[in-house]
Amino acid sequence: MDAMGDLNVQGQSATPAELRRFLKVLWHFDRRAVAFLLTTNILAALTAGAGFVLLLPLLSLAGVMGAGGDGWSATFEAMLGTVGLHLNLATALILFVVLVGLQTWLTLLRDRQSQALQLRFGDHLRLTLYHAMAAARWRWLTRRHSADLLGVLTNDIQRVGSGTFHLLQLLTTALLTTVYLGVALLISPFVTALALVTGALLWLVLRRGDTVAKHSGALLSQATRGMFTLAQEFLAAMKLTKIHGEEGENVALFEGITSRLRGHQLRFNHVRTRVMATYKIGGALVLAGLTWVALDVLHLPTASLLVLIALFAKLLPSLSQVQTGIQQLWHMLPAFTTWRLLVAEGEEHADPTRHVPGGEAPALLRAIALEAVAYRHPTSDFVVNAAELHIPARATTAIVGPSGSGKTTLLDLICGLIPPDHGALRLDDLPLEQALTQGWRSKIAYVPQETTILDGTARENLLWGNRASEEEIADALRHAAAEFLLALPQGLDTQVGERGVRLSGGEKQRLALARALLRRPELLILDEATSALDRDNERAILEAVRGLHGQMTILIVTHRHEWLDGLIDGRAEVAAGVVGGWSPA
Missing domain, CATH: 1.20.1560.10 (ABC transporter type 1, transmembrane domain)
Structure with missing residues (x-):
């Protein structure tokens, strides 16, 4: 039964049986x-x-x-x-x-x-x-x-x-x-x-x-x-x-x-x-x-x-x-x-793949593999199919396709947010479900187009979900091209406002990238992270990503591909729900 059901359900709830509950x-x-x-x-x-x-x-x-x-x-x-x-x-x-x-x-x-x-x-x-x-x-x-x-x-x-x-x-x-x-x-x-x-x-x-x-x-x-x-x-x-x-x-x-x-x-x-x-x-x-x-x-x-x-x-x-x-x-x-x-x-509807404390989270050494994966959206007939996709570790891969083609659904499958209806996802030789219970999500960093900025200081935003020393924060700011935060009136203790209203769009994205790097991820996902930025801010973030090449597995999701030359190792095309295989750039 839907807890937010209609009035009739609500009216029937004030019963002696409910009082006993x-x-x-x-x-x-x-x-x-x-x-x-x-x-x-x-x-x-x-x-x-x-x-x-x-x-x-x-x-x-x-x-x-x-x-x-x-x-x-x-x-x-x-x-x-x-x-x-x-x-x-x-x-x-x-x-x-x-x-x-x-x-x-x-x-x-x-x-x-x-x-x-x-x-x-x-x-x-x-x-x-x-x-x-x-x-x-x-x-x-x-x-x-x-x-x-x-x-x-x-x-x-x-x-x-x-x-x-x-x-x-x-x-x-x-x-x-x-x-x-x-x-x-x-x-x-x-x-x-x-x-x-x-x-x-x-x-x-x-x-x-x-x-x-x-x-x-x-x-x-x-x-x-x-x-x-x-x-x-x-x-x-x-x-x-x-x-x-x-x-x-x-x-x-x-x-x-x-x-x-x-x-x-x-x-x-x-x-x-x-x-x-x-x-x-x-x-x-x-x-x-x-x-x-x-x-x-x-x-x-x-x-x-x-x-x-x-x-x-x-x-x-x-x-x-x-x-x-x-x-x-x-x-x-x-x-x-x-x-x-x-x-x-x-x-x-508890998530069976939630992390069970104890032990080390698995590392990504060879590849993320999707084989005969299919997922149907519960509220529509749209289906995403990935017959065979192997994303190599420590490489920068672009997931390319027009809006609405299924790119975000593919990311949700890779992150384990949604389980496939058919097929298998593996982290090296480990089934993704098992990797998730062992803490794989702690090795993922995700930067969306509409990033989340808290109503607090720049430091509080950087440390949201993270523990880091001053040296580690400085290193993350440098790799994310976000050292401008140090030049704010109160430095990292400057209030950024609700949803980061005191920062520009590009500044918010670079702050979000620095926060993501403080997680020390094995997998970094940039989901249309630069699509709404001007060329200067886009260039700053792309240069930051270029500097991370080889240090982690990077997925760049975009509907544009003209700026990917020299940045990526390979790509996977997504069109009308069909996910192609990985091909070198």
Whole structure:
């Protein structure tokens, strides 16, 4: 199933089965922390209940309107007698302060652990997805919109973290509610039963809000992904948008998406606040009715009535918090479902050729060989065929062909990004799949036409994925004709800007070539690396490549061949998906 599926799939995700999956993931993440939270919640709830029970003999000892807690006084007297103490006002007050202090300490421990668990669980989800993405096949990754992946890593996982917080709050409220009900039943079973019946009626009346929470959570996930996609595409095409004067159209589209997003959030908030308001009004009516029943019908003692009113004043808001907490969980579940399905897909499409740590990466000594290789693109009928191609080691080879002929697909096959449907690729006598698991990719350096430049310093860009001394950096700059970086205002510590906006196209390519050389590669691939450059920058890079001749295997991919004379040892022609053999220049 596609994790970025349609709305119907998202709407069906807020189910009891999905809630059980969420609870299972949370439990397996850190059993000890969850068990600790359960224990501290139970103990805090019990101490809160004991404090309410203690109010009865305390009010009786204080002489509040004829007592009413004599039975409880006798019980506490007997309990204290087992440890050699007598029940009096001072003893009761000390016990009450101890119980409040103990409850406060347990609550402090619970809240700190709860916050830590919520944050660590969110990080766990984020790292799990990140790892699944990093370990997945290239073909699977190319079928996913990067904005969707970014949206899950940020917004959806943040929503799951918020839902985890509400779950932990719900646990606390549910346990306190249970203890309050138990104490109330001890004081007056009949009045408590009436309170339960009215609370259940309020619950049934407001259950429709659960459906709205499920549906709005699914809609919110969809709208958020749309916002991420639009924003990313707008930023990527910012220059073209401004040249064409299309800022207004983009702003209008973004405004429409944010308006829908706001509408979904407001609708859910409307339901949540309606539940709270209904419970407040209903709770006041119920509390008034129960007080009348307790006084005029059951004639409860004043002390018992005061404690009962205090209990119900806490109990009725707790029921509201339980219901809104459940709605928050339903609202969160679509985000969890998207995360779960995306992780499952990534793990299902895990790259079996990933490097297994240990041992030395293989060296390329003789040739890269492709024999009877065929690959069909999954989204089209385009097929790349390489009947027999042997690329000699330590030679400079040009892969030549028009745009769309299959050159990039050939590179992807050689790098192991995509597996062939038929045929075999070998590194000397070693199957490519085996070479990849032994770390062959660490011996590959790739410089594309649209190179990646980080928003940082020149040094940070050079060391991205590399470890090198100052001498090694200087050597790479010299071989890549990139010594101009040393002449920048702050040298290698000069900020180059987002996507290298403070560098020219040729400067970015030479920086990328220097970074590639710092990998100390066995195979250097230049994929149309000079096609968008002026003649001066192109000449500088070609001279740099000429200086590397014989030191490594070099593949130059281009649709132009007039400038290759004197630079290459051989070439392979690609036309309409058919890869020819290697021929000397």
